[in-house]
Amino acid sequence: MTPGLWELVLKGIWTTIQLLVLSALLAAAVSFVVGIARTHRLWTVRFLAGFYTEVFRGTSALVMIFWVFFVLPPAFGWQLVPLWAGTLALGLTYGAYGSEIVRGALSAVDPAQKEGGVALSFTPWQRMRLILLPQAVPEMIPPFSNLLIELLKGTALVSIMGMGDLAFSGNLVRLALQESAEIYTYILLIYFVIAFLLTRLMRGLEQKLKAGVGKTPTRGVSAHELKRAETTGVGASSGGGVLG
Amino acid sequence: MSTDIQHNPEKNPADNRSGGELIRLEQVTKRFGDNTVLDHLDFSVEAGKHVTLIGPSGSGKTTILRLLMTLTKPDEGRITVDGEQLFPATEKQIREVRKKIGMVFQQFNLFPNMPVLRNITEAPVTVLGLPKDEAEARARELLDLVGLADKCDAYPSQLSGGQQQRVAIARALAMRPKVLLLDEVTSALDPELVAGVLDLLRDIARTTDITMLCVTHEMNFARDISDQVLMFDSGRVIETGSPEKIFNDPENDRTREFLSAVL
Amino acid sequence: MKWDWQAVADFMPQFWDGLLVTLQALALGSVISFALGLVWALLMRAPSRWVTWPVGVVTEFVRNTPLLVQLFFLFYVLPEWGITFSALTTGVFAIGLHYSTYTMQVYRAGIEAVPVGQWEAATALNLPVARTWRVVILPQAIRRVVPALGNYVIAMLKDTPLLMAITVLDMLGQARLFSQENFQFTEPLTVIGVAFILISYLASLLLRALERRLVH
Numbered sequence: 001m002t003p004g005l006w007e008l009v010l011k012g013i014w015t016t017i018q019l020l021v022l023s024a025l026l027a028a029a030v031s032f033v034v035g036i037a038r039t040h041r042l043w044t045v046r047f048l049a050g051f052y053t054e055v056f057r058g059t060s061a062l063v064m065i066f067w068v069f070f071v072l073p074p075a076f077g078w079q080l081v082p083l084w085a086g087t088l089a090l091g092l093t094y095g096a097y098g099s100e101i102v103r104g105a106l107s108a109v110d111p112a113q114k115e116g117g118v119a120l121s122f123t124p125w126q127r128m129r130l131i132l133l134p135q136a137v138p139e140m141i142p143p144f145s146n147l148l149i150e151l152l153k154g155t156a157l158v159s160i161m162g163m164g165d166l167a168f169s170g171n172l173v174r175l176a177l178q179e180s181a182e183i184y185t186y187i188l189l190i191y192f193v194i195a196f197l198l199t200r201l202m203r204g205l206e207q208k209l210k211a212g213v214g215k216t217p218t219r220g221v222s223a224h225e226l227k228r229a230e231t232t233g234v235g236a237s238s239g240g241g242v243l244g
Numbered sequence: 245m246s247t248d249i250q251h252n253p254e255k256n257p258a259d260n261r262s263g264g265e266l267i268r269l270e271q272v273t274k275r276f277g278d279n280t281v282l283d284h285l286d287f288s289v290e291a292g293k294h295v296t297l298i299g300p301s302g303s304g305k306t307t308i309l310r311l312l313m314t315l316t317k318p319d320e321g322r323i324t325v326d327g328e329q330l331f332p333a334t335e336k337q338i339r340e341v342r343k344k345i346g347m348v349f350q351q352f353n354l355f356p357n358m359p360v361l362r363n364i365t366e367a368p369v370t371v372l373g374l375p376k377d378e379a380e381a382r383a384r385e386l387l388d389l390v391g392l393a394d395k396c397d398a399y400p401s402q403l404s405g406g407q408q409q410r411v412a413i414a415r416a417l418a419m420r421p422k423v424l425l426l427d428e429v430t431s432a433l434d435p436e437l438v439a440g441v442l443d444l445l446r447d448i449a450r451t452t453d454i455t456m457l458c459v460t461h462e463m464n465f466a467r468d469i470s471d472q473v474l475m476f477d478s479g480r481v482i483e484t485g486s487p488e489k490i491f492n493d494p495e496n497d498r499t500r501e502f503l504s505a506v507l
Numbered sequence: 508m509k510w511d512w513q514a515v516a517d518f519m520p521q522f523w524d525g526l527l528v529t530l531q532a533l534a535l536g537s538v539i540s541f542a543l544g545l546v547w548a549l550l551m552r553a554p555s556r557w558v559t560w561p562v563g564v565v566t567e568f569v570r571n572t573p574l575l576v577q578l579f580f581l582f583y584v585l586p587e588w589g590i591t592f593s594a595l596t597t598g599v600f601a602i603g604l605h606y607s608t609y610t611m612q613v614y615r616a617g618i619e620a621v622p623v624g625q626w627e628a629a630t631a632l633n634l635p636v637a638r639t640w641r642v643v644i645l646p647q648a649i650r651r652v653v654p655a656l657g658n659y660v661i662a663m664l665k666d667t668p669l670l671m672a673i674t675v676l677d678m679l680g681q682a683r684l685f686s687q688e689n690f691q692f693t694e695p696l697t698v699i700g701v702a703f704i705l706i707s708y709l710a711s712l713l714l715r716a717l718e719r720r721l722v723h
Binding site: 313314315339342343345346347349351353354355356357358366367370371415416419 | 622624625627628630631632633634635638642643646647650
Binding site: 054055057058059060061062063064066067070071074075149152153154155156157159160167170171174179180181184185187188191192195196 | 568571572573574575576577579580583584587588664665666667668669671672679682683686692693696697699700703704705707708
């Protein structure tokens with residue numbers, strides 16, 4: 001590995017991180033908008049939000065990426081820069097999974113809390129903002145942490161579109177050196193380290209948020225594990241174990 | 245009742261050496277963390293006897309059964325069953341000794357994934373090496389004995405608690421144990437189902453020579469079946485004697501207090 | 508936006524070929540992930556840290572790194588070590604391995620959910636440990652985990668298009684091939700997009716029905 005090749009890898013890491021941050025932000029926005037919409041009092045709003053979730057969870061992230069790169073431009077006359085195209089595809093897809101997390105956590109808040117809000121004659125939006133969300137958000141962090149790792153893994157898909165992310169830099173180095181074991185080992189290790197840091201970050205966030213509502217973080221994995229795949233769709237990840 | 249499930253004393257005189265010791269605990273100590281559940285306990289049970297352990301909860305009664313069933317290990321001491329050492333012992337020795345011991349649990353613990361008949365035949369076939377048809381024939385006899393001859397193909401979840409417990413008793417008997425450990429076998433049952441299970445156990449106590457060790461809160465049952473009652477408190481036997489003596493004329497104040505609270 | 512039905516019709520033969528490959532990969536990948544996941548879960552219960560620690564590290568690593576890079580690794584590195592498989596075989600193995608690190612957690616939860624009384628009853632009956640696992644614990648654990656495993660099959664379905672990156676002609680591979688030959692992207696990509704949504708929707712209905720039967 002020459003310094004030049006390492007520079008390529010560093011650029012790849014930077015692209016991956018940019019893509020991760022942008023698509024995580026979009027996914028978070030989609031998660032909350034769609035997730036909250038699924039608890040809306042109008043059935044049409046609930047239906048539309050549910051339809052969105054079914055469609056975007058139903059399709060493959062990679063197919064979505066192909067669609068955004070190849071079908072959107074001729075159809076709508078947009079030519080997105082690759083970074084935004086990748087962000088759009090990943091954010092919309094993973095946001096659909098995230099909306100399930102938001103909906104699940106909202107519906108898990110004690111109904112008495114909602115009734116308390118009604119008794120204080122809060123508007124529905126005030127109830128959501130002042131009562132439901134502050135209690136539900138800390139509960140969302142562990143599944144969101146899993147989803148974030150899935151999103152990180154998902155960012156590698158844009159390399160198939162020729163975007164110069166971390167996975168793509170691995171392919172370039174392979175071609176340059178005609179040797180694959182070493183570079184792919186490094187690439188996998190780098191992804192693992194990023195995943196580790198993200199897990200740590202999310203755990204810190206969970207502790208902070210739970211302290212805010214007077215709860216202690218729980219690290220019980222097992223019981224949730226059987227349901228994890230349903231709520232994040234893309235499955236469980238790093239519930240504790242070595243990463244923890 | 246079928247004689248088939250009994251250990252016939254004529255055929256097997258060693259089984260029923262009246263006066264012979266079948267179970268012996270010497271200086272057995274068991275701790276859970278800082279809590280000493282059994283404190284240098286000595287006690288023995290003679291073959292063929294029915295011994296009931298009574299006492300307040302947490303006094304270590306159930307722990308004795310669990311030690312004998314090797315579900316937990318003592319911290320110190322020595323346990324012998326039928327002349328063979330159960331603790332300390334190698335895994336292989338334990339497997340041999342364990343064949344002589346059967347246990348019925350508070351929560352029945354039937355295997356929910358197997359029909360009733362298979363629950364009973366599984367261990368005789370795999371552990372004792374009985375041919376399948378022979379094991380099934382015996383299982384049917386045992387089910388007949390416990391009054392569930394028609395439930396061979398039912399799954400445990402289709403049975404009432406009392407029926408499940410009777411299957412569990414049949415399952416334990418199918419291994420022809422010399423010792424039957426009964427751990428609060430009626431505590432998890434609805435009140436109206438208790439009598440049926442206790443009657444069955446009385447029957448077994450009366451007609452077989454299986455040594456029985458019971459932990460129970462059913463004092464009338466204890467009085468009926470026991471040859472000997474042991475009163476436990478804080479990991480020690482504080483009084484022992486015939487049921488007549490313990491229930492009618494206890495010597496120890498703690499025993500008196502306990503009995504007046506439960507009777 | 509124009510939509511060309513003729514292109515859809517032209518694509519259909521290739522679509523069916525691709526669908527077949529996708530379903531093959533999914534079926535075999537599922538089998539591998541179910542089997543390997545069980546192996547990991549059982550190894551994680553081994554009494555020795557010399558077993559649980561390496562298994563824990565390896566599976567955590569595989570679970571937290573992209574399947575795509577794992578595919579590249581196996582596809583390009585194995586031949587360098589003198590091991591050659593077809594692209595499909597490599598892909599199926601990679602998917603199976605990747606998802607086995609998820610199914611292991613499902614099995615673990617399922618095994619832990621079997622009441623301790625079942626172990627005690629098996630001990631009281633003197634059943635050997637291997638027999639206890641096989642006829643008492645695992646049948647009960649697996650019954651509990653079937654719905655969760657099913658969800659991973661659906662998740663796996665959505666990852667099968669990644670095999671295209673190592674030259675496998677699955678649905679997406681066929682769609683890309685058709686697009687490049689005919690310069691028509693919209694129709695084949697939309698057809699397979701809809702196909703994925705339909706298949707995963709049907710699969711989830713099927714799974715819900717299965718779940719109801721198991722719960723009964």
